[in-house]
Amino acid sequence: MDPHEVRRKNFPAPDEFPFFSGVAFWYDSGRYEDALDSTLARVEELGWRQMQADARAEGRSVGIGYSFHVEPSAYGPSRILNLVGLQHSGFDEAVVRIDPMGKVTVYSGQINMGQGTHTIYCQIAADGLGVPIDDVKVVTGDTDSCPYTGYGTGGSRAAPLGGGAIIRATVRLKEKILRIAAELMEASPEDLVIDSGIISVKGSPDQNVSMQDIGDAAYRRLNERLPVNETPTLEETDVYDPENMATSFGCAALLVEVDRETGVVKLLDFVQTDDCGTVINPMLVDGQLAGGFTQAFGGALFEELVYDDEGQLQTTSFMDYLIPTAMEIPRFEVIHQETPSPHVPGGIKGVGESGTIAGVSLVGSAIDDALSDIGVTVKRFPMTPMRLLDLIREAENGEVSQ
């Protein structure tokens, strides 16, 4: 049976979600077959099969590998984390504050390590409040000034949980802004809209107040400007503890060429259909994925700690521990598919591990395909040239591989 048929038979259909995992959490939403079809269609379009056939006609071994991944992200409900024995929780907290000048500051317990967290938090807060992105700044990194987090940054939670808390805080803060604006303009809050930091009456854009007016009414000149019963200041805190994980997924395809005389594997081209729910920033998602793909290919082909028979570590420097460089990786193409999480604010899912999960088995599957005529099955990683040459020779001599 075609391997893709096995996958299709096992995919839960979109209407079967949330799909219980069997332990503690549900796969929240998914269009798995769409992801597979999207990748297969792109492989067809790119002409990989023809390239493979042409290469084989010239006696070269080109293979196509596929791998499907599901990434449980948005770690996680405190209920689950405690259940599995972790002695910490899974909530995340955000404070969104608008100052008297109408500028926004987001305080978060998350830490940016290069994923672009500050950028997406600016996007989320600006989008949630209706203010220009340049009016938002993000503060993290110090528990003297920032909220605590239940877990920290990891488990692909900065976007869904850190971002989810910001979304929930901005919803309440926006309502307060509209109530104050309604008081200033003698209008009803339901009739108001915010766009680029200007609050106006729907249909009459000339009748408006600015975020600076709102700041003034909330912090300085309150009399007859701040609605009765409204608390001064413009600040909302939100603690978000999700009810479930959010499961991202995707389908990757890889084109490789194996040199049968040397065991060297060359990565020629790569496509992944990736679904991490709502894509907040495609460029940052692509960047996280590219780093993950590279790391996975390192694990598949290069990175290894080698010990001798005495237990002495032989890998002693980065001349021995080989991390792939731009010369070793193929072009990366990401096709974004968006199936929002039904339970996380904004439909956001995590993407931190979606690059690495499929990569190692993907390389194995592509090598197996390239050498399918002699029947090599890769089972060990990293698949170094020496190891692969041994497998090729065993297969050519009719021995069972590994």
Added chain:
Amino acid sequence: MPVLAEALRHVGHVTIRNRGTIGGSLAHADPAAELPVALLALDGKVVVQGSAGTRAIGAGDLFVGPMTTALEPTEILTSVRIPRPDAGTGASIVELARRHGDFAIVIAMALVHLDGNGRCDMVRIALGGVEGAPARMEAAESGLLGAEPSGAAIEAAADAVAAGVDPIGDIHASESYRRDMTRVFVKRALAQAVERAKGGVA
């Protein structure tokens, strides 16, 4: 000599190539470096100068061991001389490294010139990365001299080189893998050099 440019493409990365020098690489004599192999295959020499005066050292006498040359402690390398190969000479350099720019597991370089009857009247094979110092493979060269460079003849020459080397082993390439790759890369270098000699492309 376009083959020199081909050799240099295997040297480290762009920043390293910008900073490094040809004379410096030859005097450094890393056993897995490309330029010493190229100097051997091109039958070049270096001119060195010391307190006792100036002298020339042929490529074959220059590399005596890992990171070790025939230069005296008081001498510095001042110039490199490479004779222009005869018209119609085919040359090739091929290399195996774990990643592009890593030190080579095997570097094989070959120069071939064919006479009017299609027989080899000049063959030079140089090898790097395999032993403690780069070296010419003279036994295999003389096996091809005067012969028609058929696939079988090239295979035989490559087998002869592989059988004659005493390879180093490390975590990236065991002794036996290096020996195997010596055969493969000498074969590829010779095949390409012959191809180029037939096409008149150096």
